[in-house]
Every structure is written in C-alpha cells, then in structure tokens.
Amino acid sequence: MAEKVLMKGNEAIGEAAVLAGCRYYFGYPITPQSELPAYLSKRLPEVDGVFVQAESEVAAINMVYGAGSAGARVMTSSSSPGISLKQEGISYIAGAEIPCMLVNVVRGGPGLGNIAPAQSDYWQATRGGGHGDYRTLVLAPNSVQEMADMTVAGFEFADRFRNPVLLLSDGVLGQMMEPVTLPDPVDYDVNSKKWALGYNGKEKSERNLCSSIFLDVDELEEHNWHLYQKYQVMTDLFSTGEYKDFAVEEHLCDDAEIILVGYGIISRILKTVVEKCRKRGIKAGLVRPKVLWPYPAQVFERLAKTANQFLVVEMSCGQMVEDVKLSVNGKKPVYFFGRTGGTIPSDFEILNEVDKLVRPD
Amino acid sequence: MKKIFSRPESMSKKPFHYCPGCDHGVVHRLIAEVIDELEIKNRTIGVAPVGCSVFAYDYFDVDFNQAPHGRAPAVATGIKRVRPDSIVFTYQGDGDLAAIGTAEIIHAANRGENITAVFINNAIYGMTGGQMAPTSLIGMKTQTSPYGRDAATAGHPIHMSEMIATLESPVYVTRVTVNNPANLMKTKKALLNAFTLQKEGKGFSFVEVVSTCPTNWGKKPTDAHKWLTENMLPVFKLGTFKDTQGVEKS
Known part of the structure; x- marks a missing residue:
C-alpha cells in the first residue's frame, strides 16, 4: 500500500x-x-x-x-x-x-x-x-x-x-x-474516445461533431429522452446497482429511533453527535449521502419503516432536506436544523435539537 | 471533358441555408478551398458560433464543435491544447465575436493561441432578426435602433481588427471583403496566409471579412455589395494591421 x-x-x-x-x-x-x-x-x-x-x-x-x-x-x-x-x-x-x-x-x-x-x-x-x-x-x-x-x-x-x-x-x-x-496512477490515452474531435483512429470518410443543438423539435425531444434514459441508468446503478455502497454511508441505523442526515463536513460533526446520543441512551443513527445526485432515496424508504423521525442538518437554510422529505414520502416526520452564512454548527447545538425532538418535554 | 471547377473536398454536399446575397457561403467555400490546398482536411477542427453560421458544421466535412454564443475562441483553446497537431479555426459573426464574446477573442489572441479566427462583420445580428450590433454604423436603422444608431447612447462601431492588432501576440491580423472578384481573391489569400501560419505553428491569426446581410439590411441581394462598398468600407478600412512574419511580402 x-x-x-x-x-x-x-x-x-x-x-x-x-x-x-x-x-x-x-x-x-x-x-x-x-x-x-x-x-x-x-x-x-x-x-x-x-x-x-x-x-x-x-x-x-x-x-x-x-x-x-x-x-x-x-x-x-x-x-x-x-x-x-x-x-x-x-x-x-x-x-x-x-x-x-x-x-x-x-x-x-x-x-x-x-x-x-x-x-x-x-x-x-x-x-x-x-x-x-x-x-x-x-x-x-x-x-x-x-x-x-x-x-x-x-x-x-x-x-x-x-x-x-x-x-x-x-x-x-x-x-x-x-x-x-494517494491512488495508483491511471494511464489515460487521449485517443481512447472514438467520438472525440481529432480522434486519430477514424476512417477517412468519418467525421466527429460535438454539439448540443437540435433545431428540429422531434430530434431534440429524442435527444432529451436519450439523456433521460442515461440518467435512469445512472440512478439505478447508484441506488441498487454496482455503486449502491459508494453512494451512501450508514452508521448505527439498524436500531435507530432518530436518524441524523448530513453530507460533507457536517456528516463528521453528526458522527460525534450520534456517539454522544448513544452515550446518553438516545438511539441515534447517521445517514450520509456521498452521492447527492442521483439521491440515495432507497435508504430513506427503508429506514422510514424502522426509525421514528429524521433530523437533517445542513450549512444552509434547508436544501437537501427537500430530497429527504421526498424520499421519506410522509411516512415519518422530517425535521431540519441549519446554520448559514458561513457558520458551522457545533455538536452541542445539534445535540440540543436532538434532545428537543426525542424528549419534547 | 476536363473538370475545371467543383465542390471543394472539405465541403459537405448539404445545400446552404443562407439567404440570397449573403456572404457566408462564399467565405465557407474559400475556407474549404484553403483546407484542400493545404492538405489538412483530416486534421482540421472547426468551431461553430451562435448566429446564422451556427450550422457551419453542416457545410464542412471536418470535425466540429458547436460553441456557446461568443465562446468559440475559448472552446478552440481547449481543443488546440489537447490536439496541438490539429488545425483549429473559429468562425464567428459580429454579435458573437464583438459583443458577447469580446473577452474570449481578445484573450485567445493575447495568449497567442495557435488558431485561426475568422470574423464575419456584417454590422448586424442576422439570426435573431436584425438587431443593432457593436459594428453597426452610426445612423444605421435596425430592429433595436429604429431611429438609427446614436453614438451618444450606443457608442461607435467597434474596430476589432485594429484592437487585436494592438496586442503583442497575434502574428497576422487583416480585414478583407468579398464584394468583387479581386477582393474575393485577396480574401482567399488572407485565409491561406492565416491557415499556413497556424500550420507552421507561428501563432494567432485573425481574418475579418466585411460581409453582407441583405435580408436584415432591407436590401436586394444585388444591392447589398454596393451598400457594403459605399457605407461599410469607409468605416471598416480594408488592410493588414499586423503581419509579424511578413507573409504578405513573401
């Protein structure tokens, strides 16, 4: 290594x-x-x-x-x-x-x-x-x-x-x-793409075009559905296919009553929060989407059956929370806590929010 | 029977969509002839703009990228850096090159990218229906200057060749037109010079072609070149503004 x-x-x-x-x-x-x-x-x-x-x-x-x-x-x-x-x-x-x-x-x-x-x-x-x-x-x-x-x-x-x-x-x-x-180096050949401009393996009669214009409405519709199909393939690969484990990290979710959700730097703070919750007897878990599109909705569909509630934490006024709500689809309540403007929430602040949700009195 | 005139090999067989009296087709053909003569068809890559010549890629039988409005010189930079042995040319109109894409053309020229930029200046936006361009003449009536271009509020026609010639890096900057056979031959020679300089790795070349737009000028095709000669050429003076390699003397 x-x-x-x-x-x-x-x-x-x-x-x-x-x-x-x-x-x-x-x-x-x-x-x-x-x-x-x-x-x-x-x-x-x-x-x-x-x-x-x-x-x-x-x-x-x-x-x-x-x-x-x-x-x-x-x-x-x-x-x-x-x-x-x-x-x-x-x-x-x-x-x-x-x-x-x-x-x-x-x-x-x-x-x-x-x-x-x-x-x-x-x-x-x-x-x-x-x-x-x-x-x-x-x-x-x-x-x-x-x-x-x-x-x-x-x-x-x-x-x-x-x-x-x-x-x-x-x-x-x-x-x-x-x-x-650091990862191992990859030997990439600039002539590996047959569709590329200047590709050197072409037959004399062929030429390549890179363009996004399809003036004919039927052609553009066909192109857009072609793109859509590709996005569907990507969605399948990242939700149930070969990249499903790449797309999301779950931490202590199996018995969790409250699922904390966050990506990027927030997820590291949330891990600390989950640990502190567990020490205090609160069954908390963490879902960290590593791929934000396609969104790992299938994880939330599954956890909505076992968890009581979700708390989404972001360094914004609440953007990814919409995807969590779409994925949970009304089956369990989804709450949000955020800091914005460049402020990073502390584990203490988030713990407070969890406390309010878990022990409302 | 001997065939003495035919379609250049670098042209596709697709009929032009351009209006009668428009110079795009003429300039397309001259570029294709130059590509043929320099025997660079299999390594030429064109970059098409947004405007009437957005479909330029349909008319040349070479690889092409269709760039966003004004960005052709940036796209060409990316292509040429990856494929330094290819011959890369951009083809842009005055709205594309002299308004929205001013930054891209100036900086590609200033970096001395080894590409050839062809600039079609017909003093108007063609494809969108005849709006005022940065190169529209003072007093010129267009869809968006119905009272005539007023220098007090819309400024003066931009002289791109003169501007680019002030930069250190470009090797060849010239303004030509195709209003008569003699000038057409000069345009062909200018394009040949520009592509040859690129082929030899000399650096950035810029060919401005003062051109017609009879449809949006409201002129008959037969009157367009007369109008160009009488009105545009006094403002956009033909000539070579920079020739660091002395190609025109040799």
Missing part, C-alpha cells in the same frame, strides 16, 4: 486528478479553492500537462468543453459565484455529452456572500443550475482521503456516462490538512 502523505483537501484533488490521467486544467482565481489551481499550475507542467488561467470562469468552462470534446480528461474548479458563471457551459457540456470533472469548493452566498464554508449550493448542484433537461452526477466527500478517491472515481464516471461530474466540497474540506493515501 502506498504511504500516507499530509495534504490540504484542495491539493489532494489536484494530485488525484493528475493520477487519474487528467492533463488539462482551466480555471479562474477565486477563494477558497486557490490551492487547487496553484497546485496544478506547478504539477501539470511536470507531466507534460496544460494549465491555463482563463480570463473568466465563462472562458474556463468553455476551454473544458473544447478539451473534453477533443477526448482529454479535463478539470476545472471554482467556488460558488464562479460556478454560477460556469452554468452556461455546463449545460452545453451536458447536452453535448462531454465528460469532464468540475469542482465546487462552496462558500457562503447568495451574491458575493463571503468566503466562509457553506452548503448553500445544493440546489444548484443537484437541480442542474444551467438551463434545460439535464443532470450532473454530484459527489460529496467528507475527508481529504475522499476528495482524492472521489476525484479518481469522478473521472471514471464522467467517461463511463459521458457526463459532467461535480465534486461538491466546501471551504473547510478544501482548506483542511489530513493524511491521505
């Missing part, structure tokens, strides 16, 4: 991308993700890769569109306001079915907000963000190790589904240092 190294989350994403065969990065500076482009601006030239600091997020995502069209494993990263700017390009990339890796190190919003960690981009991440009938696969790590592992997995998923993959992180995970075991 490879040795452990101490890395910042943002840098771990960068190194994992290189190990996954990514040789192209296009980005624009924004806090709190700057360590990632800084790392890759140094690292990519060492492996004959390309780092371009674009003139804007809009340009960066379109460079990704171009590089992905040409068959490369390519990545961009940004933080909330910058991801808003990239949405036009992400919609085109999804429509044209170009694989690529996107990273959002989420900060407080709306507007310029602040540079503190937040989870207020959940809706943007899981509901598309850009225009049109499309979906983005959304991965939510909660450690530096997972930031590395999910980056590698993300490139694989992107290629497999010909779809953009978004790594949804936050300012805490991006900035914190933890030991990480």
